[in-house]
Amino acid sequence: MTFPRLARFALCAFVLLLSTATYAQRNKKEVNEYPNATRSDPKSTMSEREQRDLSKATDLVNDGKGTEAMPLIEKALGNAKIGKYAEAYAYQLQGRAKWELDDEAGAIEATKKAIDLNTLPNNQHFPLLYQLAQMYVQGENYTEALTTLERWEKEAGKTTPDALALKGNAYYRLDRFQEAIDTMKKAIAGSETPSESWSQILMASYFELNQFDEAAKLTEAELAKKPNDIRLIKQLATIYVQGDNYPKAIEVLSKARSQGLITSADDYMQLAKLYANADKPKDASEVLKEGLAKGIVPASLDALRLQGDLCSQFDDDACAIDAYTKASPLAKDGNVDYQLGYLLFYADKAAQAKEAFTRALTKGGLRQEGETYVLRGDTENELGNDAAALADWRKATTYPSAKAMAEQRIKAATGGVKLKRPVKSKT
Template sequence: MKLSKWLLVGVCSVGLACSAGVFAKDKNEANKYPNATRQDPKVSMSSKDQTLLNKAADLVNDGKSADAQPMIEKVLGNSGSSAYAQAFAHQLTAQVYYDQEKGAQAIEEYKKAIAFDALPNDAQFQLIYALAQTQLQEEKYQDALATLADWEKQTGTQSADEQALKANAYYRTEQFQPAIDTMKKAMSMTDKPSDSWSQILMASYFELNQYDQAAELLKGQLAKDPNNKKLINQLATVYIQGDKDQLALELMAKAKAQGLVTTNDDYVQLAKMYAAADKPKDAAATLKEGFGKNALQPTYDNYKLLGDVCTQSEDDACAIEGYGKASPMAKDGNVDYQLGYLMFYADKSKDAVDALSRAISRGSLRQEGEAYLLRGDAENDLGQGAAATADWQKAAGFASTKSMAEQRLKAAKGGVKINRAKKK
C-alpha cells in the first residue's frame, strides 16, 4: 500500500503551509484524538527550513526524490534546525526510502522522526501508524504489534483499520484466536470492511479447523451478494474441509442452475464433487457439457478425468474417448493401460495391443504385470501365438499376475483354447 501521499499531506497541513513561528492548531478544527495521553507540543521552524522542506515534500509527492534529497539533507545537517524540522526531515527521508521499496531503511527513519517527539499529535500518530504498517510489510510482525500497542496507548483510541492491521499481525505470528477476535472487532467497527479482512478471518478459522464459523461468515456474505462466484467457491471449499461434501455439492449444483458454472475450474470442481459423491454419471455429464461449451480446456488432466468418471459410470465409449485424447499428452503409461483394457473388452484387440505397447514403452506403470498379461491376451486373440507367449512369460515374473500367466502358458502348451477373460 502506498503511504506517501496521504502521510505527507497530513504532516504538511500541520505547519508547513502556515507562517513561520509557532504553528498553532486551528481552533475550529476537530480534535481527532480527544483521549490522547500525549500532549500536543508547540512547534516552530525557521523560514529557511520551512521553504526547504515545503519544496522537498512537493518533490517527493511528485516522485522526484532525487531532487528532494539535497534539501532534506541540508536541514538534517543543520545543527540549528528545530526538533520539529529535524523530525519532519527524517519523516521525508523515510518516505523516500519507502517509495524506493527499501523498507528496512524506511523503518529506521520513521523511528528517528518519532523519537524527536516534536510533531503535533496528528502527524506523530500518523507516523507511528505508518511505522506499524511498514513493519508488517517487512515481516516484523512482533514489532508491528508493539508499535500498534504504543499507538493505542498514545492516541487513547482504536480504529477499524488499526484493529485489522493488528489482526493481520496476529495471523502472521500464528496467534489465530487473537487474530479472529481482533478481526471480528475491526469488522464490527465499520459498515464497509475490506475484503482482505474477511480473508484473514477465514484463514484463521481454517487454521483452527473452525469450519462452521467460516461457513457462517461466507453465508452471511453470500446473502448480500448471492451471485458472487468467489464466495460460492470458498464456501464449497469450507464445506469439503468440514466433511460436508453433500452441502458443497448442493451449493455448486445450485450455482450451475444459476448459470454461474462457466469456467474450466468451475466444471472440474463440480465434476469432482459428483465423483466423490458416487455420482459418476452426473460427473460425466458435467464434463461433457463443459467440453461442448468449450469451457473446459483440452488438457491431459481434464481428458483423464472424463475417462475416469465414464469408466465408473460404465460408459466405455465415453471412457475410450477420454483416455484416447489424454494419451498423446501422457507422461507415463497408465492412461494407455486403461485405454488398452477398454479396447480389448470392446473387441478391438489390435487397438488394445497398440495402446498397451505404448503403456509398456512409456513405463511407470502401476500394473505392469497386468499390461503384459493383457497384451498377451490381445495378441492371442489376433492369432499371434508367439508374441502372446512372450508377453505371458514376462507377466509370470510379476507376483500379481504370476498365477494367471502360468495358467495361460500351460493351456497354450497343451493346445487348449484360451477364452477371453471376463471384464473386471
C-alpha cells in the same frame, strides 16, 4: 487457500502548509483529533528562517520529488540552531521522502527520530506514530508493529477499525491466529465499509485453526450479499472440502454451474472430481463432458484419462473407449493404452485391443505389466495366433502378480482345452 501479503501501504501525508504565520496561531484553528490523549500537546513554533528552509522541501515532497527535497531537508537538519519542532518536522519530511524513494530502513529511522523528539503537536505526532506501525508491517517487522500500535492506542486514547485491522494482520503474520480472529472481528464490526482483505485475513486465521464452520459462516454471509460472486462461491466450496463436507461443496458448485457461473477449466475439473470422490461417476462424467464439449476444459491427458476412468466406473464402455483413444497419443507411459486395450477386448475388438496392448508394452511404465502380457495373449488367442498367445503367457509367468493366470492359460492351451473369455472386472 492462500492469502496474499497486503499491498504496499499508501502512507498518509500529514502536511502543514507553511506560511509566515506562526504554527501556534495556526494550531488554534485546528480541531483536536485526540481529546483523550495522555500526551500533552506541545506548542509548535518555527522561526521565519526555518519556515522558509522547509517550505520548499514540503512542496517537493508533496509533489513526489523526494530526491530534490533531500538536500533542503539535510540543510535544515544541519543547522546547529534548529528548533526542536522544526527538527522533528524535518525528520518527518525526510521519512516520507525516503519511503517514496524505497529506502524503507532510512524512512523508519527518520520517522522514529521525529517521534522521539516528542515536539510535534498531537495532530501530527499520533498519525506519524501510526504511520510507523504501517511501515513496520510493510517491512514484515510485525512484533515492532504491534508494540507501536499498542503505544498509539494507549497514548492517543483511541482506536479505529483500520488500526484494529492492522493489528489483526500483524497477529496473523506472527501465527497468533486466535488473536487475529478476535481483533479482525472487532475491526469488521466497527467499520461501515470493511476492506475485503480484512475478511481474507479472518478467513485465513479460521483455516489455520481448522475452524471450518466459522469460515463457512463468514463466506456464506458474504455470498448472501453477492450471490453471483464466483470467487466467493469457489472459496465456500474450498472451505466445505477442507471440512470434509463434500455434499455441501457439490451443492454450491453444481448450483453455480446451473446458473452459468462455472466458466473455467479448473472449476469444471474441481466439480467433476468432487462428484467422483462422492462415488457419483456418472454426474462427474456429465460435468467433464460438458466442459470438454464447450472447449472450456482442454482435451488434455488428465481430463481425457479422468473421463475414461469415470465412464468405466458406470460401465459406459463406448464413452470410456472414446476418451482413452483420444488420451492415448498424449500419454508418455502405457497405462492408458492398457485400459483401452482391456475395454476393446471385451467389446469384441480383439485386433484393436492387441494394438493397444502392444503400444502399452512399448511405452512401458506399466502398473500391471504382467497382466498386460496375459491380456495380449488372450487377444492373440481370440485372433487364432496360438504361438503368439503362448509366447505372451509364458512372458507373463515371470511376473508374480500374473503368474497364476498365465499358467492356467498355458495348461489349458497345451492340454487341448478351449479357452473361455475371462470374466470382465473393474480395471
